[in-house]
Amino acid sequence: MANAASGMAVHDDCKLRFLELKAKRTYRFIVYKIEEKQKQVIVEKVGEPNQGYEDFTSCLPADECRYAVYDFDFMTKENVQKSRIFFIAWSPDTSRVRSKMIYASSKDRFKRELDGIQVELQATDPTEMGLDVIRSRAS
Template sequence: MANSASGMAVHDDCKLKFMELKAKRTHRFIVYKIEEKQKQVMVEKLGEPIETYEDFTASLPADECRYAVFDFDFVTEESVQKSKIFFIAWSPDTAKVRSKMIYASSKDRFKRELDGIQVELQATDPTEMGLDVFKSRAF
């Protein structure tokens, strides 16, 4: 189903891989890209469970927008191991205006397709999604 605002469809693989991350923890992160010619959101990169936050941030292009999901593991003050699923709307200042507009107008519709997101982050530069930001938003 296309998004009425931007006309973007969501490839079935996007939801499938998200369900694998959520239910089976087969991925640490997923990077999604809008393919303008096909007018749909596609899976661009899957992070293996052993990959780190640094691997995740390295997979985001410095001057292009992306959506991403990151399974963030942390330990509470009570020493309980937990995890939260973060949705990141990556829209760097250096990205093209058209790209930023397309990603912004498609975000809510796309996010609704991914049932189970616990925290949302908007980031225009790496400091807005630093590990400290993840930690502070996880609790």
């Protein structure tokens, strides 16, 4: 089903991989890309459960927009192991204006397809989604 605002469909694989991350913790992260010619959001890359945050951020292109989901594990002040699923809308300043517009107009519709997101971040440069930012938003 295409999004009326941007005309972007969401490939079934996007939802299936997200459910695997959420329910089975099969992946640490998923990077999604909009294929403009196909007018749909697809899975570009998945991260193994043992991969860290640096592995994830290195998958995001410096000059292209992406959506991403990251499963962040952390310890609370009470020493309890917890996890938060982050949705990150990566839209670097150096990306094309058209691309930024397409990603911005498709974001809410795409996010609704991924049931279980706990925290949302919008980032235009790496400092806006640094590990310190993730930690502060997780607790």
